[in-house]
Amino acid sequence: MTDFDPAPPAPAQSKLSDPAYLFVGDEGIRAGWGILIFIxxxxxxxxxxxxxxxxxxHLPPAPQAATAHLMAVSGTLFSEGALCLAALLATFVMSKIERRPMARFGFGGxxxxxxxxxGIFWGVACLSLLVAILHLTGHLQFDGRLLTNAAALRYGLLWLLGFLFVAGFEESLMRGYLQSTIGRxxxxxxxxxxxxxxxxxxxxxxxxxxxxxxxxxxxxESPFGLVAAGLAGLVFCLALYRTGSLWWAIGFHVSWDWxxxxxxxxxxxxxxxxGHLYATHPIGSALLSGGTTGPEGSIYLIPALAVAVAAILFTLPKTAPQ
Known part of the structure; x- marks a missing residue:
């Protein structure tokens, strides 16, 4: 070796010997740790x-529902509003920790x-189609209207807000940060x-x-109802995959539940x-009528979801992954 020969390069330190490598990879914080922190x-x-x-x-007593299984509007507004805000805050904090935009987690576009x-339009349309099928096949009976015009307007608006919180919570929790990070x-x-x-x-x-x-x-709830909820989740994922955002799914989720x-x-x-507008009751086999689960427990849900899939594919433009 002469005086002019360059010195041999020092051996690079193995990434595996670096403790930080267990927590941070080439794309930032590792997905597993991100999921644990988010939860x-x-x-x-x-x-x-x-x-x-x-x-x-506890300051002013909140009105209670008539039975243990009847959701009260006030309880829904408070509890679901809190859960929705918690999911959004967790997502926002993770976006700052990981230095990724909120759009990465479904809130862009x-x-x-x-x-x-x-989404609002198609949610009402698809649910109305399902109810119409059940009624025309003799598996759902309408018993009459329960609310006056003033009460219907009040409860209608309150439940619209309540289900906005429900949809915001469930979509941001199940198809926002976790969907993106598990995929990563x-x-x-x-x-x-x-x-x-x-x-x-x-x-x-x-x-x-x-x-x-x-x-x-x-x-x-029923076994088929659990399957149906999972299928609905996949439909919402299709809208996310198609558009890169959660907004269509949130709108559909709101109006379907409402x-x-x-x-x-x-x-x-x-x-x-x-505080619901009409009284109804199911008739016949639970697999056809939905039974105590409601329309989501009926196999007639499948054509309604097929219409939702068609609406996504034919009305929403394909957006490049973010």
Whole structure:
């Protein structure tokens, strides 16, 4: 070796020997740790907000529902509002920690209001189609109207707000940060050519199965109703995959639940609400009528969801992944 020969390069330190490598990879904080932090944040925010809500509701007594299985509008507004805010706060904090835009977690897009309103329309339309099928086949009977015009307007608006909180909570929790991050964590398992689609739909299947199972505690739920909730979750994932945002799914979720619970007065995943416009009752086999689960427990749900899928594919433009 002469004086002019360059010195040999020092051996690079192995990434595996770096403790930080266990927590941070090439794309930032590792997906598994991100998921754990997000869940911890959501529990923390939810517990804190629910504590505040419980204290606040003790000041003036809140009106109670008539039965244990009847959802009260005031309870829904407070509890679901707190859970929705907790999910949004957890998502926002994670976006700052990971330095990723909120759009990455479904809250972007240039046509947010348009997609939300389209979702509202298709939610009512598809649920009305399902109710019409049940009524025309003799599996759902309308017993009469329950509310005056003034009461109908008041309850209709309150339940619309309540189900906006429900949809905002469930969509942001199940198809927002977790959908994006689980997909990111699974991406390395697939060939580059199919990576985006395969990782997205793998995460979608996992979370939709959890979404369906989460309805198991509802008092009137049925096995097919749990499957139906999971299928609905996949439909919402299709809208997210198509547009890159949650706005269509949130709109659809809001109006679907509102039309079931308030407008037509049928059970929504086994739960009835206080202050619904019409009284109804199912007739015949639970698999056809939905039974205590409501229309979501009927196999006639499948054509209604097929219409929702068609609406997504033919009315929503395909947006490049963000």
């Amino acid at each position: 911890a944040l959501w529990f923390l925010f939810a517990a804190g907000l629910m504590f505040v809500v419980a204290k606040a509701r 240039v046509k947010r209001l348009s997609q939300f309103l389209q 964590g699974l991406a390395g398992l697939f060939p580059a050519r199919y990576r985006h689609a395969a990782s997205f739909w793998s995460a979608a299947i996992i979370l939709s199965a959890l979404f369906g199972a989460s309805h198991g505690s509802n008092p009137g 039309a079931q619970s308030f407008l037509y007065g049928v059970a929504d995943s086994g739960t009835m609400v206080q």
